[in-house]
Amino acid sequence: MKCPYCREGRFYRSHPYDLMHAGDTLDECPACRRSYTVEYGFYMGAMYLSYGLTVLSGILTYVITRFVFGVEAMVWQLIAVGFVVLVGAPLVYAYSKVLYGNIFLPYKGPSDPNYRPVHRPDRWK
Numbered sequence: 498m499k500c501p502y503c504r505e506g507r508f509y510r511s512h513p514y515d516l517m518h519a520g521d522t523l524d525e526c527p528a529c530r531r532s533y534t535v536e537y538g539f540y541m542g543a544m545y546l547s548y549g550l551t552v553l554s555g556i557l558t559y560v561i562t563r564f565v566f567g568v569e570a571m572v573w574q575l576i577a578v579g580f581v582v583l584v585g586a587p588l589v590y591a592y593s594k595v596l597y598g599n600i601f602l603p604y605k606g607p608s609d610p611n612y613r614p615v616h617r618p619d620r621w622k
């Protein structure tokens with residue numbers, strides 16, 4: 498999961514399954530030094546993507562267990578869907594946030610070593 502601006506630097510502080518820091522983005526890209534914080538609450542819209550990805554993963558799990566593995570007992574289908582949704586939740590959350598960033602933060606090309614970010618006051622900290 499890379500920077501939406503340059504696709505080079507890391508986006509997250511740590512791995513999605515590092516639950517103490519799940520979803521913590523870096524303040525700025527380590528490669529291009531552009532800020533990931535556009536405005537307060539910018540990544541709130543990622544919850545819609547997270548919801549959609551969770552529903553999609555549940556439907557895909559149901560289809561795979563029902564039609565590929567031939568499981569007909571509803572209780573095992575529910576267990577499979579619940580397991581995939583719960584275990585995949587940190588990954589879905591991480592992907593939804595970086596996907597949201599890639600939708601709304603424009604790609605600005607590879608990192609420029611001469612690039613100097615515009616100073617922004619830390620208004621929301």
Ligand SMILES: [Zn+2]
Pocket residue numbers: 500501502503504505506526527528529530531608
């Ligand atoms: Zn970058």
